[in-house]
Amino acid sequence: MSAKYADLGQSRGAGRQARKTYPFVAPPELQTGEIRHCPVVIVGGGPIGLATAIDLDRRGFPAVILEKHDSVSDGSRAICWAKRTLEILDRLGTAERMLEKGVTWNVGKVYFGDQPDPIYTFDLLADKAQKFPAFINLQQYYAEEFLIDQLAGHEGVDMRRQNEVIGVENDPDQVTVTVNTPAGSYRLSCDYLIAADGHRSPVRSMLDLDFEGRVFEDHFLIADVRMKVDFPAERRFWFDPPFNPGNTSLLHKQADDVWRIDFQLGWDIDKEAALNEKSVDDRIRGFLGDDIDFDYEWVSLYTFQCRRMKSFVHKRVIFVGDSAHLVSPFGARGANGGIQDVDNLVWKLALILEDKAPISLLQSYDEERVYGADENILNSSRSTDFMTPKSDVSKAFRDATLELARDFAFARNFVNSGRLSVPCTLDLSALNEPDTEEFSAKQRPGSPCLDAPITGDGIESWFLNQLGDHFTGILFADANGSITNDMRVLRDQDIPVHTVVVKPVGCAAHDGDIIDQQAQLQKHYDARPGTYYLIRPDQHVAARWRSFDLTKVNKALSRATGHSS
Amino acid sequence: MHKEINVADPDGFYAKLIELHEGLSTDECLKVNAKLILMMANEIGDRSILDEMLAYLRDESRK
Numbered sequence: 001m002s003a004k005y006a007d008l009g010q011s012r013g014a015g016r017q018a019r020k021t022y023p024f025v026a027p028p029e030l031q032t033g034e035i036r037h038c039p040v041v042i043v044g045g046g047p048i049g050l051a052t053a054i055d056l057d058r059r060g061f062p063a064v065i066l067e068k069h070d071s072v073s074d075g076s077r078a079i080c081w082a083k084r085t086l087e088i089l090d091r092l093g094t095a096e097r098m099l100e101k102g103v104t105w106n107v108g109k110v111y112f113g114d115q116p117d118p119i120y121t122f123d124l125l126a127d128k129a130q131k132f133p134a135f136i137n138l139q140q141y142y143a144e145e146f147l148i149d150q151l152a153g154h155e156g157v158d159m160r161r162q163n164e165v166i167g168v169e170n171d172p173d174q175v176t177v178t179v180n181t182p183a184g185s186y187r188l189s190c191d192y193l194i195a196a197d198g199h200r201s202p203v204r205s206m207l208d209l210d211f212e213g214r215v216f217e218d219h220f221l222i223a224d225v226r227m228k229v230d231f232p233a234e235r236r237f238w239f240d241p242p243f244n245p246g247n248t249s250l251l252h253k254q255a256d257d258v259w260r261i262d263f264q265l266g267w268d269i270d271k272e273a274a275l276n277e278k279s280v281d282d283r284i285r286g287f288l289g290d291d292i293d294f295d296y297e298w299v300s301l302y303t304f305q306c307r308r309m310k311s312f313v314h315k316r317v318i319f320v321g322d323s324a325h326l327v328s329p330f331g332a333r334g335a336n337g338g339i340q341d342v343d344n345l346v347w348k349l350a351l352i353l354e355d356k357a358p359i360s361l362l363q364s365y366d367e368e369r370v371y372g373a374d375e376n377i378l379n380s381s382r383s384t385d386f387m388t389p390k391s392d393v394s395k396a397f398r399d400a401t402l403e404l405a406r407d408f409a410f411a412r413n414f415v416n417s418g419r420l421s422v423p424c425t426l427d428l429s430a431l432n433e434p435d436t437e438e439f440s441a442k443q444r445p446g447s448p449c450l451d452a453p454i455t456g457d458g459i460e461s462w463f464l465n466q467l468g469d470h471f472t473g474i475l476f477a478d479a480n481g482s483i484t485n486d487m488r489v490l491r492d493q494d495i496p497v498h499t500v501v502v503k504p505v506g507c508a509a510h511d512g513d514i515i516d517q518q519a520q521l522q523k524h525y526d527a528r529p530g531t532y533y534l535i536r537p538d539q540h541v542a543a544r545w546r547s548f549d550l551t552k553v554n555k556a557l558s559r560a561t562g563h564s565s
Numbered sequence: 566m567h568k569e570i571n572v573a574d575p576d577g578f579y580a581k582l583i584e585l586h587e588g589l590s591t592d593e594c595l596k597v598n599a600k601l602i603l604m605m606a607n608e609i610g611d612r613s614i615l616d617e618m619l620a621y622l623r624d625e626s627r628k
Binding site: 392393396397399400401403404408410411414 | 592595596597598599600602603604607
């Protein structure tokens with residue numbers, strides 16, 4: 001089975017920018033010959049591996065990253081970065097740069113045949129009062145470069161390029177890796193090995209593990225082209241357009257006047273012929289017409305799979321991102337799912353390494369992110385079945401839906417050009433403390449916190465920026481409410497919970513209190529004076545009550561850190 | 566789900582249903598039927614009724 005992005009992918013033409021390359025530095029172990037022991041070794045220095053390293057270092061565990069290549073990724077690849085991903089990367093420090101460089105979009109349009117007007121338009125950002133948009137488009141190499149730049153503030157992180165893992169011994173108490181470099185090979189041991197080494201994960205192969213699930217028989221051509229056009233910053237998707245009859249096409253705007261065009265080609269094609277310059281030119285010309293000048297940045301042919309590993313944790317090896325799960329690209333659920341893996345895993349791993357949580361807490365990473373992966377795979381498979389019908393009857397329903405959508409609003413909801421990544425609500429997680437009092441379902445235990453504008457010490461900011469790397473308590477107060485002695489006890493204990501007081505506009509605020517500037521928090525969180533939320537380090541709700549009770553909070557904290565359930 | 570007739574003039578409706586497909590190829594019929602199913606499903610709306618129909622047909626068609 002060919003890969004998600006085949007090796008046929010290539011940069012060419014005047015449109016190509018030089019990617020940053022990074023020098024090889026001979027690791028000290030080559031000289032000493034010792035097997036150094038590290039708490040964590042990360043295999044793979046793509047966006048997922050880099051984010052893992054930064055998050056771990058913020059918690060006091062500098063990791064070694066072993067990366068096979070000497071440069072960032074080529075081509076747009078994981079082009080669409082979702083709001084939740086940006087919120088997570090904001091905690092790690094790169095999201096504002098991404099937002100500035102990327103192309104913001106919230107609206108998607110779906111076209112059918114030669115009709116000039118879309119048959120369906122969707123807006124992915126229901127609540128506009130948030131720091132980040134529904135999506136930005138940004139070439140993956142920029143996301144990687146920004147994370148690499150961010151490593152400058154994390155001197156403990158040891159990024160080793162042209163270091164290829166060629167052997168893994170996964171023992172009950174440690175993992176030992178054998179690493180090949182241009183200057184020889186060496187070994188490292190670690191408490192935990194994180195495999196962020198992509199969809200063809202060599203670590204997965206070396207451990208004789210595999211995916212289960214479906215492989216879809218279809219090919220897509222991606223062309224990243226550089227051109228000056230004033231198309232809108234929207235996701236535009238075509239079913240059966242005149243320039244790609246019988247198939248689908250997708251257009252996204254990226255930074256630096258680069259546009260990504262995807263053409264569905266069908267299964268039974270000659271791959272080499274599809275990638276030859278004339279054939280690609282004809283497709284692009286068919287789409288753009290003859291009057292627009294363009295240069296190629298990157299061209300690739302891909303097919304895809306909707307599959308995952310049965311379990312993401314194997315003794316002391318933990319799989320994150322594409323090494324653990326693969327989806328079609330039509331929901332932007334690949335890298336966005338991977339970043340949520342990182343966010344979910346790292347705080348748990350840090351607590352385990354600090355001996356503050358049992359090793360069994362890793363089980364919740366497996367359960368929660370398998371749940372997330374299944375949600376992504378389900379949505380992705382349904383989209384694919386709509387776009388590439390597998391039978392005559394499936395095609396009849398697809399075409400019927402598209403034709404009805406012209407005349408009837410209801411049919412537009414059946415049109416599926418990709419259900420785009422939304423943050424995963426961890427319903428059913430063993431770490432959730434079930435509600436015992438009446439609340440709206442919106443921010444129920446397991447939900448990722450919704451952002452809202454606030455002011456703190458007179459400065460305008462955002463709610464999610466008030467949640468740090470650790471457990472946070474949110475106390476919704478009226479004019480008289482403030483931190484109590486019990487909340488100070490909570491702050492000073494072994495696993496600290498820092499309480500933030502939220503007050504309505506017009507109330508006098510103490511130092512550190514935040515003001516619910518547009519009363520959005522009160523609305524989203526169904527809050528009354530006294531309401532208290534316990535928020536996990538990954539900004540998911542762990543528990544909530546109508547009034548603060550130290551014993552109850554500690555019981556929920558205990559559950560959320562795997563001590564009991 | 567109604568187990569007794571709920572459509573007025575059943576013979577008249579049945580004739581119209583067949584007539585809808587007259588002159589169409591099998592592929593065209595598939596698409597017309599698909600449209601009709603989608604329209605009817607939206608009209609019924611109630612997922613429990615739709616699910617009951619689908620469950621019955623899944624069992625019945627695989628006997």
